[in-house]
Amino acid sequence: MKKLKSMIHHSLGWVLTAVFLLPLLWVLVASLRQVGLPPPTTVEWYQPDPQWQNYQTIFERVPMTRYLQNSLVVVATAVPLTLIIASMAGFGISQLPVRPRRQLVYVSIALLIVPAAAVWLFRFQILRWMGLLDSLWALILPAFTGSNALFVLLFYWTFRRIPGEMFEAAQLDGATAVTIWWRLALPLARPTIVGVTVLTFVMYWSDFISPILYIFSPRYYTLAVGLQILNQLDRTNWPLLMAGAVVMTAPVILMFFILQRFFLHDLSLSNLFEKN
Amino acid sequence: MNNGIISRLSLRRYHVQIWLFVVPFLLGAMVLTILPALATVAVAFTNYNAVAAPTWAGMDNFMRLLSSVYVRISLRNTIYFLALAVPLRLLGALLLALLLQSERRGFGLHRAAVYLPTVIPEVAYALIWLWILNPVYGPLNMLLAGLGVQGPAWLTEPGTARFSIVLLSLFTIGEGFVILLTGLRTIPRSYYEAARVDGATAWQSFWRITLPLILPWLLLLTFRDMVISLQNTFTPSFVLTYGGPYYATTFVPLLLYELAFDFFDFGMAAALLLFTYLVIGLIIMGILNLVGSERGADDF
Numbered sequence: 001m002k003k004l005k006s007m008i009h010h011s012l013g014w015v016l017t018a019v020f021l022l023p024l025l026w027v028l029v030a031s032l033r034q035v036g037l038p039p040p041t042t043v044e045w046y047q048p049d050p051q052w053q054n055y056q057t058i059f060e061r062v063p064m065t066r067y068l069q070n071s072l073v074v075v076a077t078a079v080p081l082t083l084i085i086a087s088m089a090g091f092g093i094s095q096l097p098v099r100p101r102r103q104l105v106y107v108s109i110a111l112l113i114v115p116a117a118a119v120w121l122f123r124f125q126i127l128r129w130m131g132l133l134d135s136l137w138a139l140i141l142p143a144f145t146g147s148n149a150l151f152v153l154l155f156y157w158t159f160r161r162i163p164g165e166m167f168e169a170a171q172l173d174g175a176t177a178v179t180i181w182w183r184l185a186l187p188l189a190r191p192t193i194v195g196v197t198v199l200t201f202v203m204y205w206s207d208f209i210s211p212i213l214y215i216f217s218p219r220y221y222t223l224a225v226g227l228q229i230l231n232q233l234d235r236t237n238w239p240l241l242m243a244g245a246v247v248m249t250a251p252v253i254l255m256f257f258i259l260q261r262f263f264l265h266d267l268s269l270s271n272l273f274e275k276n
Numbered sequence: 277m278n279n280g281i282i283s284r285l286s287l288r289r290y291h292v293q294i295w296l297f298v299v300p301f302l303l304g305a306m307v308l309t310i311l312p313a314l315a316t317v318a319v320a321f322t323n324y325n326a327v328a329a330p331t332w333a334g335m336d337n338f339m340r341l342l343s344s345v346y347v348r349i350s351l352r353n354t355i356y357f358l359a360l361a362v363p364l365r366l367l368g369a370l371l372l373a374l375l376l377q378s379e380r381r382g383f384g385l386h387r388a389a390v391y392l393p394t395v396i397p398e399v400a401y402a403l404i405w406l407w408i409l410n411p412v413y414g415p416l417n418m419l420l421a422g423l424g425v426q427g428p429a430w431l432t433e434p435g436t437a438r439f440s441i442v443l444l445s446l447f448t449i450g451e452g453f454v455i456l457l458t459g460l461r462t463i464p465r466s467y468y469e470a471a472r473v474d475g476a477t478a479w480q481s482f483w484r485i486t487l488p489l490i491l492p493w494l495l496l497l498t499f500r501d502m503v504i505s506l507q508n509t510f511t512p513s514f515v516l517t518y519g520g521p522y523y524a525t526t527f528v529p530l531l532l533y534e535l536a537f538d539f540f541d542f543g544m545a546a547a548l549l550l551f552t553y554l555v556i557g558l559i560i561m562g563i564l565n566l567v568g569s570e571r572g573a574d575d576f
Contacts, residue, residue, distance in 0.1 A: 012375060013382060017389040020447065024392070026415050027404050042422070043415040085300050092297030104298065111305055114313050115503050117510075117529050117549055121319070121536050122312030125326065144304030152301060174286060177293035206397035208511050213537065227399045228515060231406070238413050245400040256388075256395045 024249075031055075031242035054243045058230060061240065064247075066219065067226035071205060074136055074222060078143040078204045079197055086146035086196060087189065090155025091181045095167065105156065111149035120213060127214055138214035139207065139222065147203060151196045158192040159185055198259040202252050223248050320546035326536075330543070337547035347548060349523045350531040353438060354552065357509060357527060358559075361442045362501045366494060369452035374486075377460050387457070394450030398508075402515035405444045406431075409516075431517055434524035441512050441525055445505055452497050459493035460486070495567065499560050506556070528552045 026043065032050035033040075035057070058064055093104045127133045132141065146152045162185065170180050186193070208224040215221060221229070230244045320337055322330035341347045376386050393401070408414050409430040417427030428436045463486065471481040510529040513519055519526035519534075528548065536545035 006380075009375070009378065010380070010382065013378075013386040016372065016376070017386045020389045020393055023404065023408060023415075027407070030407060039413045040418070043418050085304065088297045089301030092294050092301075095294045096298075107302075107305075111309055113503065114309055115549075115553060116507050117532055118316050118553070119309055119312040120532070121326075121542050121545060122315040123308060124537075125315075126307060126312060142308060144300065145308050146301050146304065149305070171286065171290055177290055177297060181297070202395055202397075206399075208397070208399045212514075213533075224397060224399045227403060231403060231515065235406075236410075236413075238407050238410070241403050242407060245403045248397050248400040252395050252397060253392070256392060259395075 027242050027245060030238055031246050033239045035237060035239050051239065054239050055247065058240050058244050058247070061233065062226055062229050063218070064223075064226055064244075067221050067223045068247075070136060070220060071223040074139045074207075075201055075204045077136075078140045078147065079200045081140070081143035082147040082151065082200045083193060083196060085144060086151040087155045087186060087193070088181065089146055089152045090157075091159050091185050093152070093156045094159035095177070105153070108149040108153050108156075111145075112153075116209070120209075124213060133214055134216050134220065136220055139204070139210050142210075143200075147200050151200070154192050154196060155189065158189045162188055195259065198255045201255050205248075205252060316546045317550060319542055320550045322543050324542040324546075325540045326542050327540070333543060337543045338551065340544060341547055341551055346523065346526070346531060350526045350528050350548075351552070351555075353524065353526060354506060354509075354528045356438060357442060357445075358502055358506060358556075360439075361445045361505050362498060364442070364446055365449050365452060365501055365505060366498055368446060369449045369456050369497070370490075370494065372449070372453050373456035373460055374482075377457055387453075390453055391450035393447045396448075398511040399515060401444070401448070402512045405440070405512070406516055409440055432521055434522050437517055437521060438524045440516070441509055441527075444512055445508065448508075452501065455497060456490065456493060459490050463489050491567070495563070498563065502556050502560065503553075506552075 025045075029044050029047050031054060032047040032052065033044070033054075034049065034051050035054065093101055093108075096104065124133070127138050127141070132138050166184065167180055170184055175183075206224060207222070208228070211220075211222050211225045215225070227241075227244045227248055231241060234240070319330055321333060321335070323333045323336070324330035372390050376383055376390065396404070408416050411417050411427060411429050414430075416430075420427040430440050431437045467485050467489075468481055471485060476484070506527070507529060509525075509527040510533070513525040513527055513530050514533075517525045519530050532545050532548055535541045535548065
């Protein structure tokens with residue numbers, strides 16, 4: 001009986017894995033299909049004659065290289081900036097006396113609740129007044145908010161769990177706050193740094209709404225917009241569209257495999273919630 | 277004594293430095309989030325085309341909202357989406373968390389698989405669904421045909437198009453799933469052991485232990501999902517159907533985008549936003565009230 005239950009449990013796990021993963025396999029297979037072939041009669045599980053040049057074709061049809069470059073510039077700037085701003089804020093909040101500390105935690109939580117659409121209209125205006133509309137800075141700027149108040153809170157929770165005596169001892173030795181943050185606190189926050197890096201990467205890499213709202217010149221388009229352009233160019237050229245989707249998704253999945261060690265295994269996330 | 281003065285001085289200096297650490301974040305949040313959000317609230321009561329200075333309009337924008345047929349359609353679509361997607365996403369995340377919380381071999385992989393679609397970039401995800409739902413080339417109708425069912429045309433029929441947007445939101449529940457996994461782990465194992473000693477069935481311990489203890493997490497997720505999943509209708513409805521057919525997938529965020537960035541009617545767009553989140557706020561308060569009166573408010 002117990003054995004049967006365990007078997008059912010295991011097979012259920014595999015069924016769920018299949019449901020969530022198989023579509024991705026189909027996409028990969030579809031991206032290698034010959035362009036212009038009549039529709040298949042059944043679901044295709046593999047491609048007898050994989051057309052790898054589909055991946056080359058999308059770079060020729062639209063300026064994919066330019067889009068890719070822009071996306072990389074945005075990510076390469078926004079991720080380190082986010083790490084600095086969010087870890088500094090998290091560290092600062094964790095070192096403040098009780099009252100301001102609590103107030104700032106509440107402010108961060110309140111920031112989490114603000115719906116993204118609520119800032120669309122006036123971010124547009126503020127970017128215009130700053131002269132940053134229609135530039136890659138329009139996409140990078142949210143890094144100055146720590147990208148997401150959750151990241152500030154994650155750093156805050158991490159630093160709160162480090163015994164305060166450590167920081168006090170360093171203070172008495174005359175260490176400045178910057179030294180303590182950089183030399184003492186950050187090395188102890190490695191899992192949080194990795195987690196926030198991955199989440200921030202995914203956030204900026206995938207961002208579709210900001211370029212739609214704030215970018216008008218094709219030379220500043222990112223990969224997300226490029227995919228939509230590819231879609232508008234030829235809505236039924238499935239092999240090319242799926243190749244585009246794969247190019248956009250592959251780096252994120254790579255990042256995800258780094259992330260899942262930190263978020264899905266063991267207890268790292270639950271540790272963060274237990275003590276704050 | 278000398279030492280004491282020095283350390284007090286250095287302590288004060290340290291505190292000043294610490295405040296400086298928080299300044300960039302506070303400044304960024306102020307300029308890019310708080311001010312824009314507040315300005316949106318204010319502008320809802322003005323006529324504002326994003327170029328000329330706003331002029332006071334009182335409740336005009338809200339009156340126009342109520343009489344606009346597009347607003348009515350988009351609100352109806354949004355309520356349809358929230359009523360269907362939020363409970364289904366929550367239920368899905370809870371079931372998956374319960375099934376996959378096991379520490380048995382292989383379950384780490386299953387958890388990763390369930391989370392994976394959540395990280396796929398929105399545009400790529402939308403394009404993938406555009407293909408999956410295609411009646412001629414897409415695999416979904418082929419699977420249905422294999423079961424002897426004639427699949428619908430999905431995105432070209434209003435009813436199925438609207439449902440499609442819900443459908444594709446059901447596979448991006450990774451965040452709720454992880455949050456509930458975390459919630460389940462905070463329940464002490466000893467509770468279940470004690471229940472088992474007392475002869476409780478798995479079903480009973482779910483209703484008596486798991487559900488009550490996970491309820492605050494479920495509520496939190498419900499509220500979060502109402503805000504976030506509504507937001508997340510933007511990209512799918514933009515890429516898959518651009519609001520069509522016959523406005524069937526015009527949800528509030530898309531209409532807001534149209535009003536603000538195609539018609540430059542910022543006042544009306546802001547009023548629509550305010551009205552929508554007011555309604556969502558009321559729904560949340562209603563749920564809190566309902567749960568509070570049933571269980572006693574002290575649980576919160």
